[in-house]
Amino acid sequence: MPKVGSRRPSVTIADVAEAAGVSRATVSRVMNGRASVDAQISARVRDAATTLKYRPSNIARSLSLGRTETVALVVPELANPMFQHVLSGLTDAAALHGYRVLVADTAQSPEDEAAIALEARLRCDAVVLVSPRMPESQLIDLVRQASPVVLVNRDSPDASAPSITVNYRTGAAAVVRHLVDLGHRRVVYLAGPTGSISDARRREGLHEVAAAVADLDIVEVPGGATVAAGYGALHRVLATRATAVVAFNDLAAFGLLAALNQAGVAVPGDLSVTGFDDIELAQYSTPSLTTAAVPQHELGRHAWQELHAVINAQDDHASAATCFEPRLEVRASTGPVPRSVADGGLAPIAPEHDTPLAAPATVRSADAREASAVPATPRWRRDGDAAVLEWSQEPLARYEAGDRLPPVHSRRPFLHPVHTLGGVVVTDSGPLDHRHHYGVSMAVPDVNGTSYWGGRTFVRDVGPTLLDNHGRQVSAGAWVDAQDAHVLHDAVRWHDADDVPQLEENRTLSAHLVDDTAWALAWRSVLRADHGAVTIGSPATNGRPGAGYGGWFWRLPISDSSAVLSEHGEGEQAAHGSTSRWLAFVQRRGDVTSTWLALQHGRPRPWFVRAAEYPGAGPALAWDEPLKVPAGGTVEVGLTTVQVDGALTLQEAAALAARVGDVR
Template identity: 45%
Template sequence: MSRIRSEKGDAVTRRSPGRLTISDVAAKAEVSLSTVSRVMNGSTKVDPALTERVREAAFALGYAASPLARSLVLGKTQTVSVVVPDLGNPTFQGALRGLSSGAASANYHVLVADSFEDPSKEAELAIEARRRSDGIVLCAPRMSDDELNALLPQIAPAVVINRTPTSARVPVVAADYRSGFAQLLNHLNGLGHKRLLFLGGAEGSASNRDRLAAVDDFGLAHPETTIDVLSGYVTFAEGYASANAVIDSKATGVLAFNDLVAMGLLSALSERGVSVPGDVSVTGFDDIQFAQYTTPPLTTAAVPTPELGAQAWARMWDLLNDRQPAYNLSFGPLVVPRGTTGPIS
């Protein structure tokens, strides 16, 4: 089998014996190869009468364009890439589910690259992934603002989840971590807790900076409350390892960076005979699917991560079709009170 070019330069396939190709459809419809190519790939610029003739010919012959042939004609891969900091984190898995569902409805595939929480790898991963796809989604990138702003023009079209670039103009969908964390602080304050501890996340995390901003706001409004901050807690294991620091802090309320950290802490406190919420109240963040099944069930702030992914895909689809993407979107997390928080004893 060999490839030829139509008069418009479109890549097509020469017929092999017994196998239908675009040439057969063109011959039956009595149109050019380029016209068939445009019709098969959904172009709206072909005369409606010619479009109908091509479709009738394809139906009569039982011809369906293969994804590979379509990619060759359009110069597209029918793939979008996603770069995430940690594929093992259920929060990012939720966003991927929402994005993948939308992509599948448009016959697109999703290529995933994991930076393993290493900001130094993100730009290289993103550039390489973009070479293999038609567009890219950066999910909560950890790199600096300057690095992000420099990268985005190189990998366009791009959409960003849970991060707002300071200068590059790209579609953004995000959760309002600042307001969500403020709600958790107010929740513990309403239960009478005046000595709090925040098990903060990675230093380069923008969502961690948003949480710290909420801590600063709360501290100014509630000078009678003490809020200590520790850094570097992202995973279940790190939450588990924080137990001694939590006990030594004498805090009556602990706010974990995310649900994984909170769940790790709950496990370690249980082993040490520390009662939750009798001795200390604990909150998470994200409301991953396991949060309601901890012992006791975890108080957290719910983030609609599948919807974040779905909205990111909607904006990517607009970019891929040369349309103005929808406005940037921010979701406000809501506190879900459960059994790990209670009145100070």
């Protein structure tokens, strides 16, 4: 019995040779995978090795073959998820050929890159050099000394070193064209690290679009490749008065988003933000990030493919250069240019306190409107995946499919932005206080346990809780009425939390002018329980008194003041829970005032109203009792809203409601 701590004698190649009845050279050839050994002898050697539990020494094998069967990956900063995915792709591909990967981090120091790469090469069979920032002359020397080398994110200065690159130029161009299509004409480029070749390529793409779009102004702001760099660029970005930002990468964009959120700058309401790379977190940020997607894992896998060909002298299989094309991923962080800027105003600057910015006000005068020849009725038109309501060549409302909203916000079609005739915005989307509020939509907290409201769900005896019970409303693709362009139709299917169809909705939105200061929007939704009976609930029916919200909901923007009017008088308390036929908000932002009035069709439902906490309202489907809809049954929701330039008194609002009701 061996003593405690004594080492068991290791099995040697001689032991295997003796057991198999062959020479040690034969065992070596079998273990090294040589094909020159007879198949029967090879099988006998492997059986003996298995029986004896023999494991060949990697060090001895490396000395015998002249190889370590390891390769080095040299990166500027391993903390960057982009480089982590390149590492993952390289590791996965190399492992299939028995190779391991060692990693060297240059800590973003171009001065140390060459020395670190050469030191890594002494310990490995080859080097994969990712995003090197050293000068061209130094890179040429390094490639010659450290060969075999494969370059990622850098063109090769030497034909012996294959390169794998990304077309950052076309990727950046696609991003800025997307912003141009949304109306942005002053765009910040939050630049990358000094000496970064991929940063230079991005600049080329941005300037290419700027040369083609005469009124596009691109302003470069120093940044970097980290979250901290983006966060620290807040005031420099806002000082440019741009309406959109193209960040060097997703990390810098995340940092800027965090700083904007803390400063009370709405994204994309006040400022659109884009990134680059599409790292995994991009789709989960708040708001989800529009970015150019790079095949990061594939870069690493392809780097191994080229490196393996060079290591094995397979020159006919190695490619001198391979270039991947990015793909634009449009998400919630980009939107139309703010209306005030489109009309000639300035983008917002950072506030000095932690409150949301007021919504943009108008700069378009009534005299200008009267001087132009205008149609009698606003008209809808398709705009890509969306629909836009226009009057006098100016957009009044935009209808979005909502399929790019974060799942936790309960994806749904919505209207935003909605303007008065004078250009005042009367909706809000993704506000700081409730990120899951999106303009005007059908938002219901509880349909058979599925939330179509977004955000947290009220749980009895627990309180507001974030549950994984979010459904989604899928638009069939809104279409303009063939006979009357002032009418927009949509067919919306409601899918529950398990993605099973739950409700079918026919939705109609129509618009008309009231007078030269106001226009009306009629919304009619018919919900059908075609897939079985449903029970519609609310936080109130689940145990939270007064919180009977759910149904058609209009989120207004934060303002300096919001006064609530109804048949029951002035104030939020008088309107909340009432069955007033109409409801109005009078809002002031600076020296601009507007009035929003909503009139219910048919028998009024109780109003859910918020003004002090945030401005928003809608008639409740389940105020204090659940609404039960039998299989095949229907629920109809109908309202007409009037968007007015100027402030109305209680008497004027009542008269306008009566007038609109008579017309309807």
